[in-house]
Amino acid sequence: MRPTLKDVAKLASVSTATVSNVIRNTKFVSEPVKQRILSSMKELGYEPNIIARSLKMNKTFKIGVVVPDITNPFFSEIVKEVENSLEKEGYQLILSNSHYEVEREYLVCSSFISGGGVDALILVAPRLSSERLMAMIMGFPVVIVDRPSFSDDENFVFIFSDNYSGASLVADKLVSKKYEKFACIAGPEMVPNANARLEGFYDRLVAHNISEDRITVTRAEFTFDKGFSEMNSILSSADPAESLGVFVCSDIAAWGALEAVKEKGLRIPEDVGIIGYDDISFAKYLHPGLTTIKNPMIEMGKLSATCVLDLLRGDSAITCNSIVLGSSLVERGTI
Amino acid sequence: MRPTLKDVAKLASVSTATVSNVIRNTKFVSEPVKQRILSSMKELGYEPNIIARSLKMNKTFKIGVVVPDITNPFFSEIVKEVENSLEKEGYQLILSNSHYEVEREYLVCSSFISGGGVDALILVAPRLSSERLMAMIMGFPVVIVDRPSFSDDENFVFIFSDNYSGASLVADKLVSKKYEKFACIAGPEMVPNANARLEGFYDRLVAHNISEDRITVTRAEFTFDKGFSEMNSILSSADPAESLGVFVCSDIAAWGALEAVKEKGLRIPEDVGIIGYDDISFAKYLHPGLTTIKNPMIEMGKLSATCVLDLLRGDSAITCNSIVLGSSLVERGTI
DNA sequence: ATGAAAGCGCTAACAC
DNA sequence: GTGTTAGCGCTTTCAT
Numbered sequence: 001m002r003p004t005l006k007d008v009a010k011l012a013s014v015s016t017a018t019v020s021n022v023i024r025n026t027k028f029v030s031e032p033v034k035q036r037i038l039s040s041m042k043e044l045g046y047e048p049n050i051i052a053r054s055l056k057m058n059k060t061f062k063i064g065v066v067v068p069d070i071t072n073p074f075f076s077e078i079v080k081e082v083e084n085s086l087e088k089e090g091y092q093l094i095l096s097n098s099h100y101e102v103e104r105e106y107l108v109c110s111s112f113i114s115g116g117g118v119d120a121l122i123l124v125a126p127r128l129s130s131e132r133l134m135a136m137i138m139g140f141p142v143v144i145v146d147r148p149s150f151s152d153d154e155n156f157v158f159i160f161s162d163n164y165s166g167a168s169l170v171a172d173k174l175v176s177k178k179y180e181k182f183a184c185i186a187g188p189e190m191v192p193n194a195n196a197r198l199e200g201f202y203d204r205l206v207a208h209n210i211s212e213d214r215i216t217v218t219r220a221e222f223t224f225d226k227g228f229s230e231m232n233s234i235l236s237s238a239d240p241a242e243s244l245g246v247f248v249c250s251d252i253a254a255w256g257a258l259e260a261v262k263e264k265g266l267r268i269p270e271d272v273g274i275i276g277y278d279d280i281s282f283a284k285y286l287h288p289g290l291t292t293i294k295n296p297m298i299e300m301g302k303l304s305a306t307c308v309l310d311l312l313r314g315d316s317a318i319t320c321n322s323i324v325l326g327s328s329l330v331e332r333g334t335i
Numbered sequence: 336m337r338p339t340l341k342d343v344a345k346l347a348s349v350s351t352a353t354v355s356n357v358i359r360n361t362k363f364v365s366e367p368v369k370q371r372i373l374s375s376m377k378e379l380g381y382e383p384n385i386i387a388r389s390l391k392m393n394k395t396f397k398i399g400v401v402v403p404d405i406t407n408p409f410f411s412e413i414v415k416e417v418e419n420s421l422e423k424e425g426y427q428l429i430l431s432n433s434h435y436e437v438e439r440e441y442l443v444c445s446s447f448i449s450g451g452g453v454d455a456l457i458l459v460a461p462r463l464s465s466e467r468l469m470a471m472i473m474g475f476p477v478v479i480v481d482r483p484s485f486s487d488d489e490n491f492v493f494i495f496s497d498n499y500s501g502a503s504l505v506a507d508k509l510v511s512k513k514y515e516k517f518a519c520i521a522g523p524e525m526v527p528n529a530n531a532r533l534e535g536f537y538d539r540l541v542a543h544n545i546s547e548d549r550i551t552v553t554r555a556e557f558t559f560d561k562g563f564s565e566m567n568s569i570l571s572s573a574d575p576a577e578s579l580g581v582f583v584c585s586d587i588a589a590w591g592a593l594e595a596v597k598e599k600g601l602r603i604p605e606d607v608g609i610i611g612y613d614d615i616s617f618a619k620y621l622h623p624g625l626t627t628i629k630n631p632m633i634e635m636g637k638l639s640a641t642c643v644l645d646l647l648r649g650d651s652a653i654t655c656n657s658i659v660l661g662s663s664l665v666e667r668g669t670i
Numbered sequence: 671a672t673g674a675a676a677g678c679g680c681t682a683a684c685a686c
Numbered sequence: 687g688t689g690t691t692a693g694c695g696c697t698t699t700c701a702t
Contacts, residue, residue: 002451004695015673020697030671047449051395052695055386055678062429070418071411071616080406083432092452094397095430097418114382116337117427224620259620281406285559285594287622339679350689355681365687387679390694 003044012040023048063308064118066096066108068125072222072252073280074297078124078145081301089309094118100221102127102190106136113140120308123147127190141311145304146295148192149322157307158322159300163193163277166293166327167200170247170275173291175208177335179245179273181238183216185230185257187249194219197249197277220253227253231260235272244272245335251276251283251292258286258334273335288333296325338379347375358383398643399453401431401443403460407557407587408615409632413459413480416636424644429453435556437462437525441471448475455643458482462525476646480639481630483527484657492642493657494635498528498612501628501662502535505582505610508626510543512670514580514608516573518551520565520592522584529554532584532612555588562588566595570607579607580670586611586618586627593621593669608670623668631660 005023009016014033021027022037029037040046054060063086067075083093094117098105105128112118113136120141126133130150142156149158174182184201187194198217205215216234220226227248238244248254254276261272268274268288276283276292283290303323340358344351349368356362357372364372375381389395398421402410418428429452433440440463447453448471455476461468465485477491484493509517519536522529533552540550551569555561562583573579583589589611596607603609603623611618611627618625638658 005697006695016696017674017698018672021672024697026697028671033672047451049390049695050450050452051386051389052678053697055384055390055680056695056697058678060386069415070405071408071415073406073408076406076411079430080404080432083405083430087431092429092431094427095414095418096422096427097415115385116382117385255620262622282617285590287597340681341679351680352682352690353688356688359681361681363687368688384679387694388681390696391679391681393694 002049003046004049005046007044008037008040008046011044012036060117060119061090062092062094062118063120063122063305064094064096064109064112065122066098066105066112066124066126068098068100068105068127070095070097073282074222074250074252074278074295075124077281077297078301078304081298082122082305085302085305086309089305091119091305091309098127100127106132110136113137119312122304122308124304125191125193127188129190141308143304143308143311145300146193148196149324150192152321154321155311156321157311159303159307159325160193160322161295161300161325161327163196163327164200166277166295167197167247167249168204169293169327169329170277171201171204171208173275173329173331173335174245174247174273175205175210177245177269177273178243180242181214181216181244182210183218183234183238183244183246185227185234185246185248185253186217186219187222187253188219194249197247201247222250222252224252224256224259227256228260229256231257232264235260235264235266240266240271243270245275246272247275247277249277251278251280251290254290254292254334255282255286258290269333269335275329275335279330283330284332286334291332291335292330294328294330296327299325337384338381339384340381342379343372343375343381346379347371394647395452395454396425397427397429397453398455398457398640399429399431399444399447400457401433401440401447401459401461403433403435403440403462405430405432408617409557409585409587409613409630410459412616412632413636413639416633417457417640420637420640421644424640426454426640426644433462435462441467445471448472454647457639457643460526460528462523464525476643478639478643478646480635481528483531484659485527487656489656490646491656492646494638494642494660495528495657496630496635496660496662498531498662499535501612501630502532502582502584503539504628504662504664505612506536506539506543508610508664508666508670509580509582509608510540510545512580512604512608513578515577516549516551516579517545518553518569518573518579518581520562520569520581520583520588521552521554522557522588523554529584532582536582557585557588559587559591559594562591563595564591566592567599570595570599570601575601575606578605580610581607582610582612584612586613586615586625589625589627589669590617590621593625604668604670610664610670614665618665619667621669626667626670627665629663629665631662634660 186198521533
């Protein structure tokens with residue numbers, strides 16, 4: 001059996017309270033006593049039982065993190081930063097995947113919240129409607145990452161980049177390059193940021209006096225395969241004589257789209273230009289390098305960790321409950 | 336305050352023991368009483384406190400998983416399967432990254448083990464020496480994934496594929512294609528499987544009567560950039576008139592190597608052929624598609640979860656403590 | 671400056 | 687079948 005605090009106390013001939021105090025340095029303990037305790041701890045190889053501590057303190061020092069799919073580089077880069085930052089503060093990360101399924105997301109989140117196993121939640125790109133989300137997390141500390149704010153309840157904080165304006169950068173670039181036709185392969189409708197991107201792109205296009213009949217819009221899940229097939233169907237119904245500028249709303253789908261274009265034997269960026277979104281680490285390795293909008297994954301990850309701990313401390317150093325980051329275009333070879 | 340089991344008991348006018356029994360169905364309880372309890376639970380919105388349960392049962396229902404870097408697709412694919420399988424059994428996954436650093440790996444693992452916060456550990460591709468690993472995990476249930484067995488202690492189980500024979504497949508293929516020179520960009524020396532791959536490759540090459548002066552060996556970390564730069568230095572000291580078959584010991588590095596070859600304007604697979612290892616999901620999307628050895632990530636992930644739970648149950652349905660999986664060559668365009 | 675003791679919310683003997 | 691009770695290993699008043 002593992003030694004307990006009681007064992008240490010007995011060996012050092014002191015009370016458990018005193019031992020507890022030296023472990024966490026929470027009260028002054030005289031030097032001789034402290035030394036006796038320290039050496040008893042060492043002798044027994046004592047390590048505090050974190051579960052017992054959790055029960056007593058009503059804190060688990062664990063944060064639940066739910067992402068759609070850890071296999072997607074966009075999410076894994078965020079998670080890595082979160083874990084790294086959390087670890088520094090003595091917190092651990094419990095990971096769950098929602099597999100892009102709304103109901104699974106719901107189940108996972110609510111069991112986190114009602115199970116009492118985590119102190120707070122970080123939800124990355126959740127797809128639940130804002131109503132269900134609100135109802136579910138009421139009273140529980142949550143930070144929502146990569147989704148626009150929909151509430152100013154100070155119990156949760158939003159961390160996201162301005163996807164609408166990120167997407168308008170795309171439109172600017174595409175028209176400046178004088179493409180004759182435009183297309184957008186947008187993300188699923190239930191993803192708020194997918195809509196923000198589509199709107200930002202579309203609005204800016206019409207602001208540039210592009211007539212609507214020169215713009216085609218479709219939707220695809222954030223995967224290589226969907227990007228590939230969606231691009232194929234766009235291409236098959238397009239006039240090959242006209243140059244086409246397309247905005248694919250995630251790098252991973254843009255990769256698929258890129259391959260579709262190459263397979264058709266079209267030139268990039270002359271015949272068709274592609275701009276992605278996110279700037280995942282692989283974007284620069286593609287052929288040609290993928291022009292894209294930089295989504296600040298690292299910053300989002302770090303901030304998520306910071307904010308979730310602030311939330312727990314009641315530290316309202318953050319006066320507002322939403323942090324919106326900037327985005328920028330990184331130009332490579334696909335346009 | 337959250338309602339407790341005691342609250343439910345009081346409301347239903349029964350003892351806490353009975354409530355506990357209906358919650359977990361652990362003893363027969365008469366129908367009327369059961370119904371009373373169930374409705375009291377619903378009325379109060381009761382959810383068991385998992386921390387208290389953990390303390391009492393001395394089980395946390397959590398498994399620690401440590402990977403070098405969740406951002407690496409090879410690891411994220413494994414982790415995804417582990418999480419998925421674990422979730423089905425009511426276990427949660429605590430994720431840690433060692434960042435490919437041995438000392439960090441040591442710290443993370445030992446704090447998992449001594450902290451009492453997890454029931455077992457799954458270590459993916461650990462880099463600690465077998466001596467330190469053994470010393471550290473003694474008496475703690477651990478499954479070690481993607482690393483050859485080094486002990487038959489039944490307290491831990493090894494799950495890995497036979498990298499030595501996987502690598503000999505590479506040699507077979509490369510000589511069958513009649514390359515004149517051969518190279519291996521092996522992984523770090525501290526990674527046992529990296530050595531297994533190198534040896535399997537090398538041994539088979541000499542078995543094919545390839546003289547040793549036609550083989551060059553270097554090492555690189557499992558990253559795109561290292562694969563790229565290592566390939567560059569191989570190329571710069573190679574005779575361009577002779578065709579070169581190279582084995583890059585991970586897909587991610589093979590990708591980098593591939594780009595280096597293309598940048599030099601060499602033809603693939605005529606001038607230089609490349610075979611990777613792992614078959615990460617992106618391998619097929621490269622140009623040309625990456626020929627590689629399939630490493631059964633999904634199977635490894637699933638088995639890890641299965642085995643770790645068997646270990647906890649003392650279920651010795653697994654009679655042996657090591658499971659070695661097969662690997663196969665998947666042929667695409669780089670050779 | 672240190673100790674005694676009362677729980678945190680649950681489970682598991684053991685009674686009845 | 688159901689209830690009583692003693693902890694699991696810790697933290698935290700409140701005494702001394």
